Amino acid sequence: MTSVTWADEMAPTLLVKIFGGDRPGLTAGLFRTLAGFQVDVIDIEQVVTRGRITLCALVRAPVGDASGGGGEGELRATVHAWAEGAGLQAEIISGTGDNPARGTGRSHVTVLGNPLTAEVTASVAARIAATGGNIDRIYRLAKYPVTAVEFDVSGVPTEVLRTALAREAAASGVDIAVVSSGLQRRAPRLVVMDVDSTLIQDEVIELFAAHAGCEERVAEVTAAAMRGELDFEQSLHQRVALLAGLDESVVDKVRSEVRLTPGARTLIRTLKRLGCQVGVVSGGFTQVTDSLRERLGLDFAAANTLEVVDGKLTGRVTGEVVDRPGKARLLRRFAAEAGVPLSRTVAIGDGANDLDMLNAAGLGVAFNAKPLVREAAHTAVSVPFLDTVLYLLGITREEVEAADAQGW
Numbered sequence: 001m002t003s004v005t006w007a008d009e010m011a012p013t014l015l016v017k018i019f020g021g022d023r024p025g026l027t028a029g030l031f032r033t034l035a036g037f038q039v040d041v042i043d044i045e046q047v048v049t050r051g052r053i054t055l056c057a058l059v060r061a062p063v064g065d066a067s068g069g070g071g072e073g074e075l076r077a078t079v080h081a082w083a084e085g086a087g088l089q090a091e092i093i094s095g096t097g098d099n100p101a102r103g104t105g106r107s108h109v110t111v112l113g114n115p116l117t118a119e120v121t122a123s124v125a126a127r128i129a130a131t132g133g134n135i136d137r138i139y140r141l142a143k144y145p146v147t148a149v150e151f152d153v154s155g156v157p158t159e160v161l162r163t164a165l166a167r168e169a170a171a172s173g174v175d176i177a178v179v180s181s182g183l184q185r186r187a188p189r190l191v192v193m194d195v196d197s198t199l200i201q202d203e204v205i206e207l208f209a210a211h212a213g214c215e216e217r218v219a220e221v222t223a224a225a226m227r228g229e230l231d232f233e234q235s236l237h238q239r240v241a242l243l244a245g246l247d248e249s250v251v252d253k254v255r256s257e258v259r260l261t262p263g264a265r266t267l268i269r270t271l272k273r274l275g276c277q278v279g280v281v282s283g284g285f286t287q288v289t290d291s292l293r294e295r296l297g298l299d300f301a302a303a304n305t306l307e308v309v310d311g312k313l314t315g316r317v318t319g320e321v322v323d324r325p326g327k328a329r330l331l332r333r334f335a336a337e338a339g340v341p342l343s344r345t346v347a348i349g350d351g352a353n354d355l356d357m358l359n360a361a362g363l364g365v366a367f368n369a370k371p372l373v374r375e376a377a378h379t380a381v382s383v384p385f386l387d388t389v390l391y392l393l394g395i396t397r398e399e400v401e402a403a404d405a406q407g408w
Contacts, residue, residue: 010096012061013042014072016079020088022053030055033082037062037075042098047139058099102136103155106181109165110392113174114383116147120172124151127168131156142397145263145385150394152181162378169380177379177392179363185394188275190340192331192357194349195282195289195303198367199386201259204284205239208313211250214242228352228372232283232323237316240306244315248308251287258288263387268296270390270400277338281327283353285317300334328356348389349373365389 018030027046034041034057043058064071076092083090111124128135133156141148153161162178169176179185196203209218218239225235268278279300282289286305293301304322307314320326327349335345347354347361350369358364358377366377367386374380381388390400 012072013095013097014039014059014061014075015093015095016057016059017054017091017093018079018083018088019052019054020083020086022048022051026053026086026088027055029082029086030057030079033079034059034075036078037070039075061094103134105133105157105161106152106154107133107156107158107161108179108181108185108394109151109153109161110141110148110177110179110394111151111174112146112148112176112381112383112388112391114146116149116174120174121149123172124165124168124174124176127164128153128156128161131161131164133161140396141391141394142388144397146383146388146391148388148391148397150391166379170375173382175380175382177363177365179392184344186274187344188277188340189271189344189346189393190277190279190335190338191271191346191348191389192279192281192300192334192361193347194327194351194354194357194367195280195292196284197350198348198354199261199264199280199292201261202257204254204258204282204288205243207254207257208243208246208250209239211253212243212246218242225351225353227370232353233321236283236304236321236323240317241315243306243313246313248311248313250313251306255288255291258292261384261386263385265296266387266400267389268298270387270395270403272297273403274395277334277340279334281322281330281357283322283327299338300330302330324353324356327354328360331357331360346389346393348386363392365392 039059039062041057041059046055061072062070062075079092080090113120125135133153135151136154137152139150141150158178158180165176165178193199203222206215206219206222209215221235221239224230225232271278277299279298280289280292282303284303286303289301289303292298302322304317305319307316307318331345331347335342342360343362345361346363346365347357348365348367349358350367350373352370352372355373355376358366364377366374366380368382368384369380379392
């Protein structure tokens with residue numbers, strides 16, 4: 001490896017910038033023009049927005065020959081002439097050395113807005129600056145079903161930035177996720193989801209209760225438990241007791257009534273394509289989660305089991321209850337079985353009984369969650385599309401659509 005010397009840092013360089021209407025061949029045209037001066041390329045950056053290209057090239061300044069030909073002045077004139085002929089504008093700035101080194105503490109900040117306003121964008125950028133962070137790059141991840149943009153930030157520890165932007169998310173009413181930069185971001189992950197009101201739109205016990213004629217009573221207890229006002233295990237036993245006497249055939253009816261959350265299939269399919277493993281943990285029932293596991297190709301599933309005797313529900317559950325601490329234990333167990341460290345796990349849930357799991361994961365996502373959960377999780381998604389979680393992992397809508405089109 002060649003070390004960078006003081007002379008390298010002080011060597012004259014030129015920042016060549018062109019901008020204007022985009023079309024094929026412009027990048028090749030600029031570098032063919034620069035090639036005539038035998039310059040070394042140090043850095044390149046290009047972006048196209050609404051058909052307008054901005055292309056920057058950082059190159060070593062040409063030395064020129066003994067007669068003065070082929071030097072910086074000639075390069076400037078030649079580039080400007082080429083740009084004018086191509087219907088572009090050009091700007092060339094003299095300087096020395098490479099770009100300044102980025103600061104340590106690099107993070108990705110993903111902002112989801114529906115819509116994303118200029119006011120919110122200004123507030124997020126100001127918060128980043130207030131922490132001492134520098135925005136090195138911004139690009140769009142998606143325009144549908146939400147606008148998702150990502151800021152690459154350096155110069156501030158990830159946890160400091162996450163704390164500051166959590167306050168901004170609460171104040172602005174947008175969703176903001178902050179994750180550390182590095183190779184591990186695209187490494188295979190384990191993603192574990194809650195089921196009721198997360199993977200699916202329903203509360204399974206309420207579907208059972210509708211067949212037992214006690215839906216309203218069960219819904220009241222469920223709501224109190226999800227708000228953290230009741231002990232989950234106690235509330236589970238209270239609700240299940242109301243189902244005593246239901247015929248076992250109701251299980252098939254409930255399975256057919258379950259509605260997946262919009263984007264659920266896309267989320268799971270995309271994660272599996274990327275080599276991730278996906279599981280569910282539920283305070284609901286294996287009679288439904290086992291069916292979902294088979295239907296969606298999930299790697300892991302765990303839930304409570306309704307006891308059935310002589311073809312009837314007894315109003316009891318069997319085995320160890322999957323409650324708030326139980327979900328966190330299962331996340332750790334799934335991670336060990338998957339061979340994935342907890343730092344590369346993602347947990348998604350909406351209720352108070354998901355909090356231990358969300359906090360144990362490398363990234364805990366509160367999905368359309370109660371205020372208590374949203375405040376405690378690492379980040380939140382407040383739109384009813386589960387596949388927006390992909391944007392928090394740096395996966396673009398275009399990547400998803402391209403993979404679908406190719407059948408990958």
